[in-house]
Amino acid sequence: MLDNKIPQGPLAEKWSQHKFNLKLVNPANKRKYDIIVVGTGLAGASAAASFGELGYNVKAFCYQDSARRAHSIAAQGGINAAKNYKNDGDSIFRLFYDTIKGGDYRSREANVYRLAEVSNAIIDQCVAQGVPFAREYGGLLDNRSFGGAQVSRTFYAKGQTGQQLLLGAYSALSRQVKTGKVKLYTRNEMLDLVLVDGKARGIITRNLVTGAIERHSAHSVVLATGGYGNVFFLSTNAMGCNGTAAWRAYKKGAQFGNPCFTQIHPTCIPVHGTQQSKLTLMSESLRNDGRVWVPKTVEMAQKLQKGEIKPTEIAEEDRDYYLERIYPSFGNLVPRDVASRNAKNMCDAGKGVNETGLAVFLDFKTAIERDGEDVIRAKYGNLFQMYEKITDDNPYKTPMMIYPAIHYTMGGLWVDYNLMTTIPGLYAIGECNFSDHGGNRLGASALMQGLADGYFVIPYTIGDYLAQTSYDKVPTSHPAFEEAEKEVRDRINILLTSKGEKTPDEFHKELGLIMWEYCGMARNEEGLKKAKGMIQKLRKEYWAGVKLIGINEEMNLTLEKALRIADFLELGELMVDDALTRTESCGGHFREESQTPEGEALRKDDEFAFVSCWEYQGDDQPAKLNKEELVFENVKLTQRSYK
Amino acid sequence: MSNHKGLNFTLKVWRQKNAAAKGEFKEYPVTNVSPDSSFLEMLDIMNEDLLHKGEDPVYFDHDCREGICGMCSLFINGRPHGPGEEITVCQLHMREFNSQDGGVITIEPWRAAAFPVIKDLVVDRTAFDRIQQAGGYVSINTGGIPDANAIPIPKEIADKAMDAATCIGCGACVAACKNASAMLFVSAKVSQFSLLPQGQAEKSRRVLAMVNQMDEEGFGACTNTGACEAECPKGVSLENIARMNRDYFGAALSTEH
Numbered sequence A: 001m002l003d004n005k006i007p008q009g010p011l012a013e014k015w016s017q018h019k020f021n022l023k024l025v026n027p028a029n030k031r032k033y034d035i036i037v038v039g040t041g042l043a044g045a046s047a048a049a050s051f052g053e054l055g056y057n058v059k060a061f062c063y064q065d066s067a068r069r070a071h072s073i074a075a076q077g078g079i080n081a082a083k084n085y086k087n088d089g090d091s092i093f094r095l096f097y098d099t100i101k102g103g104d105y106r107s108r109e110a111n112v113y114r115l116a117e118v119s120n121a122i123i124d125q126c127v128a129q130g131v132p133f134a135r136e137y138g139g140l141l142d143n144r145s146f147g148g149a150q151v152s153r154t155f156y157a158k159g160q161t162g163q164q165l166l167l168g169a170y171s172a173l174s175r176q177v178k179t180g181k182v183k184l185y186t187r188n189e190m191l192d193l194v195l196v197d198g199k200a201r202g203i204i205t206r207n208l209v210t211g212a213i214e215r216h217s218a219h220s221v222v223l224a225t226g227g228y229g230n231v232f233f234l235s236t237n238a239m240g241c242n243g244t245a246a247w248r249a250y251k252k253g254a255q256f257g258n259p260c261f262t263q264i265h266p267t268c269i270p271v272h273g274t275q276q277s278k279l280t281l282m283s284e285s286l287r288n289d290g291r292v293w294v295p296k297t298v299e300m301a302q303k304l305q306k307g308e309i310k311p312t313e314i315a316e317e318d319r320d321y322y323l324e325r326i327y328p329s330f331g332n333l334v335p336r337d338v339a340s341r342n343a344k345n346m347c348d349a350g351k352g353v354n355e356t357g358l359a360v361f362l363d364f365k366t367a368i369e370r371d372g373e374d375v376i377r378a379k380y381g382n383l384f385q386m387y388e389k390i391t392d393d394n395p396y397k398t399p400m401m402i403y404p405a406i407h408y409t410m411g412g413l414w415v416d417y418n419l420m421t422t423i424p425g426l427y428a429i430g431e432c433n434f435s436d437h438g439g440n441r442l443g444a445s446a447l448m449q450g451l452a453d454g455y456f457v458i459p460y461t462i463g464d465y466l467a468q469t470s471y472d473k474v475p476t477s478h479p480a481f482e483e484a485e486k487e488v489r490d491r492i493n494i495l496l497t498s499k500g501e502k503t504p505d506e507f508h509k510e511l512g513l514i515m516w517e518y519c520g521m522a523r524n525e526e527g528l529k530k531a532k533g534m535i536q537k538l539r540k541e542y543w544a545g546v547k548l549i550g551i552n553e554e555m556n557l558t559l560e561k562a563l564r565i566a567d568f569l570e571l572g573e574l575m576v577d578d579a580l581t582r583t584e585s586c587g588g589h590f591r592e593e594s595q596t597p598e599g600e601a602l603r604k605d606d607e608f609a610f611v612s613c614w615e616y617q618g619d620d621q622p623a624k625l626n627k628e629e630l631v632f633e634n635v636k637l638t639q640r641s642y643k
Numbered sequence B: 001m002s003n004h005k006g007l008n009f010t011l012k013v014w015r016q017k018n019a020a021a022k023g024e025f026k027e028y029p030v031t032n033v034s035p036d037s038s039f040l041e042m043l044d045i046m047n048e049d050l051l052h053k054g055e056d057p058v059y060f061d062h063d064c065r066e067g068i069c070g071m072c073s074l075f076i077n078g079r080p081h082g083p084g085e086e087i088t089v090c091q092l093h094m095r096e097f098n099s100q101d102g103g104v105i106t107i108e109p110w111r112a113a114a115f116p117v118i119k120d121l122v123v124d125r126t127a128f129d130r131i132q133q134a135g136g137y138v139s140i141n142t143g144g145i146p147d148a149n150a151i152p153i154p155k156e157i158a159d160k161a162m163d164a165a166t167c168i169g170c171g172a173c174v175a176a177c178k179n180a181s182a183m184l185f186v187s188a189k190v191s192q193f194s195l196l197p198q199g200q201a202e203k204s205r206r207v208l209a210m211v212n213q214m215d216e217e218g219f220g221a222c223t224n225t226g227a228c229e230a231e232c233p234k235g236v237s238l239e240n241i242a243r244m245n246r247d248y249f250g251a252a253l254s255t256e257h
């Protein structure tokens, strides 16, 4: 049975009461404990720095050349907090409520409430670190509004909020490196987890420069390795983002929560062709003034695709502003999942634009006529410029083209209220866990969650575990390390001696297409079953032969990729399994069989108000599905409607 | 987006097996590149070709591919991050290149004693991390912090601090400088803290420690050529260097560090 360890008592008192009940490690004894933190993004860097400050010995790992380059750096829009600086009716309860509702009622009340509760301290902490948030002329902090909320609670630093928050956490981390409490291992990739007596006691890593396979022992292991959106090959994630650490933990017994919950962002720059390596997000704020449309007829769309006519030549009456037509009250501002799905529907109907037919227009003509070009430039100038750099089109003169792209994974390692996985001593924080966003994440809440986990939750909860753990260290000569290292070496050897014609990237692209087609914006039973078969076949082909080059004992790009893709080829199938069993639509997960007569997502609370927790049973066995029931005592479940 | 046909180029690429090996230029043709491809996507095509032929791909650093992580670092046709103003290599597109006359493009790593080559175009920039560790922070622990609005900061000051903080730590400033000086990078970090009230308590101590570490890492002296500012993909201004110099001399003169 899964024990989520949610404390008793009223919602608003659970966390304070829990903190009081947690066991403490005496300050003088903290130095007797070693903690491994894998990942130096917002979650990992904030946790590692805080552990160091408390006096623990920390080893922190990342695959980039510097901790400062973790993918959190790319977040643009902002970070939420319930400060209510605008006096517009915000509160901890409202932030909690918006997040639960935005997640389509598939997250835990207690976790989300705690997130809202600690959100304010995050802003205080970051300001004290010297994070240059945007300010008003009076010198106080500025806020903007973001999707899914009716209050202004998003703090931001230009379009570079993630960068500034991460540099803040990185500075705190750097200070601990200087004191010697944190040791950094950059260009190092975790390839396996080591269990001793059923507890997480270490990891096996590969040094990406020398190829050295190394063993690291500790009293506890924290995974902060980010999301697995790159399973789709094309996504807004950085090139190196991967699912390996979480997947290896899963195969050692950590259950995986809601793997099929992925978020698709509606406003990305469309795919330009087969040479494309990644997708670029355009801020959602553009939908405040841009109008989304496609031509009314397929014939006209085809002419556009061939470049025979220009979008500006299409008359008003020949344009279908479909979001305004279908959703008169929300119009272009419907939530991310609704906007994405409708774009897909238009393109499926043959009305897509761009050479590929896989794009819709986002048009600023009306806004420019109404407000003037200068006003639009002041609001979105940098975004327009970025768009023009990438596409060579001038969005002041011709409509932008956008298409949805994979952006975030709500699913991840299952954790209890203490952020511990089902493996004792193994924690998962940030995007790597499943915890706070349910079926759909609201804008500006991933940064909040990463920092909440790292600064204000795990420093408390890990102490409770360590206080009950003996100081004894496990030597890296222990047979468990021996065995884990051997498994890693075997995997590497198979790949390096494999003889195939297809490169790792070619496999990855194929997997991505399968996932996007059948487990992307809309899913159905037939397609998912087909995808499952295709992934199994592709995986078999992969292990029968993939083209690598070189040896392990050097920098080896093909090997790095091949190891990550091997794990994606397994994780992808679990995502499909999860999508198959959840025969409701909710949040980012749209099952075509479960829609309202108007074609909107239909949630089934009687059957599916639970977290799907998948338990590994061996490579040749189907994974076992366990359910954590979700209990709602403080919010009333309603169907979302944006008509 | 365009309906052009593919472009062809000849790449002259620096190959170096490891830090100890002697490097050399090698030429590789790439064909049928979409003008909409980014520079790094063009290198992906080349690498897939090489791998199919059983040759070792060319190594280069990259991650976010949207100009913010600071990982990409190529010296193209004599310029860090190649042609174009205020962009990183990953934001560079092939339509910026002339594919006539064989379309030769020369690609080298950052060259600086403090950034040793690891392999091909990949260099070791951990010197930047060590400079940050020397003092690039406000010495506070997590928790127990007064309300974020307790200290108002004039918007102009906050904006200036943000302009300095925008540095992505790519090292193009060092690669652009004939002395391989790291002044622009270091001054950007020093300035961010020096401008904000939160950074005042450790102002002197910080600038001395960071400059000292910079010297220890073997970066060259600044002779005010301004090449760093001209090539910085984030438009970090020389003003920061002037500010850091003031802070430094002020700190060095005072006895109370």
Ligand SMILES: Cc1cc2nc3c(=O)[nH]c(=O)nc-3n(C[C@H](O)[C@H](O)[C@H](O)COP(=O)(O)OP(=O)(O)OC[C@H]3O[C@@H](n4cnc5c(N)ncnc54)[C@H](O)[C@@H]3O)c2cc1C
Pocket (backbone or CB within 6 Å): A038, A039, A040, A041, A042, A043, A044, A061, A062, A063, A064, A067, A069, A070, A071, A072, A073, A074, A075, A076, A077, A078, A079, A161, A162, A188, A189, A190, A191, A224, A225, A226, A227, A236, A237, A238, A241, A242, A244, A245, A281, A407, A408, A429, A430, A431, A432, A443, A444, A445, A446, A447, A448, A450
């Ligand atoms: C383009 C973009 C814009 C976004 N904008 C916003 C926004 O405005 N607001 C918001 O709230 N959220 C936003 N998000 C989401 C948010 O940025 C992420 O969810 C969040 O930053 C994840 O932080 P993290 O610490 O969990 O992981 P990451 O920052 O992804 O860090 C992962 C770390 O793990 C390391 N790692 C991974 N695998 C391994 C391994 N096997 N071995 C060793 N190390 C490993 C990496 O090196 C890295 O250090 C955005 C996301 C994207 C892609």
Ligand code: SF4
Pocket (backbone or CB within 6 Å): B166, B167, B168, B169, B170, B171, B172, B173, B174, B184, B185, B188, B228, B231, B232, B233, B234, B235, B236
């Ligand atoms: S100052 Fe500019 S060039 Fe130098 S590291 Fe920072 S962003 Fe790069």
Ligand code: FES
Pocket (backbone or CB within 6 Å): B061, B062, B063, B064, B065, B066, B067, B068, B069, B070, B071, B072, B088, B089, B090, B091
């Ligand atoms: S790859 Fe991140 S800045 Fe270029």
